[in-house]
Amino acid sequence: VGDDPGLWAGAVERLQACGVESIGLIHRGISSSHSGRYRNDPAWNLAIAMRTRYPSLPFICDPSHIADDSALVGEIVSRSLALGIDGLMLEVHPAPAEALSDGAQQLNPSGFAALMASLKNHDAVLSGEDASVLETLRAAIDDCDARIIAALAERMEVSRKIGSFKREHSVPILQTSRWEELLSRVIADGTVQGLNEEFIRRIYSAIHEQSASVQ
Numbered sequence: 001v002g003d004d005p006g007l008w009a010g011a012v013e014r015l016q017a018c019g020v021e022s023i024g025l026i027h028r029g030i031s032s033s034h035s036g037r038y039r040n041d042p043a044w045n046l047a048i049a050m051r052t053r054y055p056s057l058p059f060i061c062d063p064s065h066i067a068d069d070s071a072l073v074g075e076i077v078s079r080s081l082a083l084g085i086d087g088l089m090l091e092v093h094p095a096p097a098e099a100l101s102d103g104a105q106q107l108n109p110s111g112f113a114a115l116m117a118s119l120k121n122h123d124a125v126l127s128g129e130d131a132s133v134l135e136t137l138r139a140a141i142d143d144c145d146a147r148i149i150a151a152l153a154e155r156m157e158v159s160r161k162i163g164s165f166k167r168e169h170s171v172p173i174l175q176t177s178r179w180e181e182l183l184s185r186v187i188a189d190g191t192v193q194g195l196n197e198e199f200i201r202r203i204y205s206a207i208h209e210q211s212a213s214v215q
Contacts, residue, residue: 003041003046005046005049005050009050009054012054012057023057024057024059025051025057025059026061026062026089027043027059027060027061027062027066027080028040028062028065028066029041029062029066037069037072038066038067038068038076039065039067040066040068042066047059047061047080047085048083051084051085058086059084059085060087060089061077061085061088061089063077063089064089064090064102065089067105068102068105069104069105070096070104070106070108073107073115074115074118077119081119090107090115091106092107092108093108094108094109095108155211156211156214159211159212159214159215160214162215163214174212179208182204182208183201183208186200186204
């Protein structure tokens with residue numbers, strides 16, 4: 001099902017509809033030609049979406065499977081914990097080179113112990129100036145979010161007016177050339193600002209779909 005949160009959510013909802021009460025989520029990444037250094041694309045956007053949609057379900061990450069390289073496991077662990085993952089699945093072998101399968105991704109006991117020791121830093125509680133800095137940054141995020149929501153509401157209102165105009169003048173709702181022109185422009189503007197092209201494409205595809213629906 002790829003990294004579409006809607007499809008994964010559908011799987012959870014089908015299990016719930018069948019009366020399954022014990023459901024957990026295991027994030028193992030997504031097989032992709034764009035996985036980079038890892039065997040599987042970590043697809044953090046999917047993890048965030050599912051964690052947000054189902055905050056009460058246990059959420060486990062499998063860094064070993066994502067990485068396929070024991071040297072990369074630690075960085076995936078750190079990222080997953082920063083996203084609020086409930087637990088980790090880590091492969092450990094007394095002699096990884098002699099493992100019957102997946103030896104490259106397995107930690108040896110000393111490496112596992114060192115990784116566990118490093119995780120203590122994730123439990124630190126901020127106080128004083130550090131806590132103040134974090135709260136200031138969070139307040140800035142809240143302000144950005146409020147402006148984004150206001151801008152989206154304004155955009156949808158303009159879309160409704162465009163829809164009324166099109167109906168009055170018998171103009172088709174969907175105009176492919178206009179959409180392609182708009183998408184090219186926002187991608188160009190966004191990449192200049194340091195935003196990821198695929199990120200922009202996904203956001204504006206959703207905005208475009210909603211705009212068409214209100215027209």
